[in-house]
Amino acid sequence: MQRFLRLVPALVAVMLLAACAPPQATRPTAGEPGLVEEGVAAPLPAPDARPAIARDPAPADSRATGSDAVVALMGEADRQLVAGNADGAAASLERALRIDARDPRVWQRLAVVRLQQGQPAQAEAMAVRSNGLARGDRALMARNWRIIAEARRMAGNAAGAREADARANQLSGEPG
Structure with missing residues (x-):
């Protein structure tokens, strides 16, 4: 009986941990969202929890530039940023820059992280x-100008922010 009573705290701890664990992911069945062709189910993609300014319309695996290591580090940085670990995201992106300092997307992502860290001057410089x-990539350049506008707003430069917004709109074809 004493042996059983010594196991009770351990059993309670295991039960509490099991109750706190996230539910196991299940694969959808026919007729449920996430269904792929020929009755093979696939999980739905997770929503993009990164700040809107950090979202790249081109998925990481479709980039024409960048080594696999750089793409992997950018993905890790995205996960870290979503988890609220801006310092970890910055470290991952700095590692990516040591591999390829000419990838404009890495500089852009690091600019976003610097905004998250409250460092508008660094964010603007990186954008x-x-x-x-960017070599004429108008969409990338427009996103950079939006980062610059946000950095200038953070720094209290309203006129500079309006100018940067106007340049972003001009590049993206938006009015105003």
Whole structure:
């Protein structure tokens, strides 16, 4: 009986941990969302929890530039940023820059992280660097100008923010 009583706290702890664990993911069945062709189910993609300014319309695996290591580090940085670990995301992106300092998307993502960290001057400088490497990618450049506008707003430069927004709109074809 004493042996059983010594096991009770351990059993209670296991039961509490099991109750706190997230539910196991299940695969959808026919007729449920996430169904792929020929009755083979696939899980639905998770929503993108990154800040809107950090979202790249081109998925990581469709990039024409960037080594696999850089793409992997950018994905890790995204996961870290979503988890609220901006310092970890910055470290991952800095590692990616040591591999390929000419990838404008890495500079852009690091600019977003610097905004998250409350460092608008660094964010603006990194977005400018990304624009210098963008080689005519108007969508990337427009996103960089939006980062610059946000950095300037954070720094209290309303006129500069309006100017940056206007340049972003001009590049993206939006009015105003």
